[in-house]
Amino acid sequence: MPQPVTVDVVLPCLDEAEALPWVLDRMPSWARPILADNGSTDGSGAIARERGVLVVDVTRRGYGAACHAGLMAATAPLVAFMDADASLDPRSLADLLAAHQVAEPGRPHLVVGARQPESRAAWALRLRVANRVLAGRVSRATGLELADIGPMRLADTVALQRLPIADRRSGYPVETVLRAARAGWAVTGVAVPYLTRSGRSKVTGTWLGAARAVHDMSRVLGT
Structure with missing residues (x-):
């Protein structure tokens, strides 16, 4: 018998046709992917x-x-988020699920994947440094000890x-952590492998894109 769906997995997507088959093929049997298509023109939606x-x-x-639209479509007891560009392996969701299950009963729990790059190409140095600074700011604002505010999350x-x-x-991932912490949730981090993505990032693939992402996240931290 097929396993019941435990986790809905939101995949924010903009033109990820090349990577999607690999991502979907590796989705655990207890997870249901939800593609939040943010205007793809390469047939990503049709593939899904x-x-x-x-x-x-x-x-x-x-x-x-895209993340929020996918979240509002979720109906499983738990919901996860991960990029659809093959930089994250859906099989890593099992580690986040295991961490979630040891939380205090009745207390909401957010588990954040802490990216561990498997090569220098997987995560540019400028982005690693920026992320380290960002994680430090979030830690100071919340008292949490998180090494990364990454795109793989489960709650x-x-x-x-x-x-x-x-x-x-x-700024969506940062605000998610801030809101959860301020609401008294348990928030923990779990190491996940970070792979070389397929194609160029729509968010941080250029210096301008990276600067905009840092600006968005800093703006959220300032609220």
């Missing part, structure tokens, strides 16, 4: 639909807009849907 994946068309551009679905996350750009 052909495989029976729920596709949510997100007209508002922005990483956070209780209903509790997360009720958090008033307002950012719809690159």
Whole structure:
């Protein structure tokens, strides 16, 4: 018998047709992918639909807009997020799920994947340094000890849907952590391998994109 779906996995997506088959093929049997398509023109949505994946068309551009639309479509007890560019292995979700299961009963729990690059090409030095600074700022603001505010996350679905996350750009992951911490959630980090992505990042693939992402995240930290 097929395993019941435990986790809905939101895949924010903008033109990831090259990577999607690999990502979907490695999805655990207990996880249901939800593709939050943020205006793809390369057939990403069609690839997902052909495989029976729920596709949510997100007209508002922005990483956070895609994540939030996918979150609101989730119905499983738990919801996870990960990029659709093959930089993260869906099989790593098992480690986040295991960490979530040891949390205090009845207390919402957010588990954040701490990226461990498998090569220099997987994570540019400028981005690693910026992320280290960002994680330090989040730690000081919340008292948490997180090495990374990464794109792979897992949490209780209903509790997360009720958090008033307002950012719809690159600050979405940071605001998620801040809101969860301020609401008294358990927040923990788990190491996950970080692979060389397929294609160039739509967010940090250029200096301008990286600067915009840092600006978005800094803006959220300033609220």
